Amino acid sequence: MILNVVMKDSNYDVIIERHSLECISKYLNLTRKVLILTDSGVPKEYSEMVKKASLDGYIYTIPMGEASKSFENFGLILDYMIKNTFSRTDCVVAVGGGVVGDLAGFVASTYMRGIDFYNIPTTLLSQVDSSIGGKTAIDKMGIKNVVGAFYPPKKVLIDSETLKTLDTRQIHSGLVEALKMGATSDLELFTLIENSSDLFSDIDEIIIKSLMVKKMVVETDPKEQGLRKILNFGHTVGHAIEASGKFNSLLHGECVGVGMLYFSSVEVREKLEKVLGKYQLPTKVDITSEELFKYINLDKKRSGDYLSIIYVKSLGNYEIRKILLEDIKKYL
DSSP states (O other), X not given: OEEEEEOSSOEEEEXXXXXXXXXXXXXXXXXXXXXEEEETTSOHHHHHHHHHHSSEEEEEEEOSSGGGSSHHHHHHHHHHHHHTTOXXXXXXXXXESHHHHHHHHHHHHHGGGOOEEEEEEOSHHIIIIITSSOEEEEEETTEEEEEEEEOOOSEEEEXXXXXXXXOHHHHHHHHHHHHHHHHHHOHHHHHHHHHOSOHHHHHHHHHHHHHHHHHHHHHHOXXXXXXXXXXXXXXXXXXXXXXXXXXXXXXXXXXXXXXXXXXXXXXXXXXXXXXHHHTTOOOOOSOOHHHHHHHHTTOTTOBTTEEEXXXXXXXXXXXEEEEEGGGGGGGO
């Protein structure tokens, strides 16, 4: 299936097809110099497939983990591209999860004022969410994605076969982003996840339904001025949990799953807890409201003394509530 994302300044296709990585040259223009950015946790065979299909491919591997989204790695990759004489007509291909996609996109957005960028997400989290929308970023001073740019990819290639190399915990963590889409915007998607008896058989439908929500949102609000805020459901508290540094053993999706519970009605919270439990995801962490508030106060989505939160009163529907920072304490 192909979804076409129509933005004000650019349109691009999202190809969702099993085994598409095996015939990648059919979809991407790789007849040039290609920087293939991946990380140490991604099976090498994926980046090697891209290199084999490229006229002149270079694989650059960063360490796995959020810490790699740094100014240091950003600079080292640019150094590597300059030393290997990459030009304006060349491209960057991300092969990996959200960390790789964010960093590769930011590199592409800045090298020679912008070169082509392709995204090949290989985790469920990145396939259902961060693969489209054009957000690129790196972290600074412990704050996620505080430095970045909106820079849409030329094309996105999603091959759910890559998920077979992930462990169950990674799959379930990524599923939270799809659950987020369902809870705010698509009751059918939420129900599909809630009732699935064979997740991998349902996974392509889950990816497509999630991306249709994301596509609608980013087309309507490309720069996060209004509607796009719904994608932050669970992230206000989830990012605060991550930023606290107390729960480094938790994955991003696990933190977001807990974060969704804070801004849900009692009815929705009960259903969310049941679904999270089904997929062995945590429903609480040992952190005080004072600690959470400290890190929420640093949220880059804050506007002066106000912060917009996404509240789900009934499944498939949402409210954007603009509240004073001080008033957020009652939710915590």
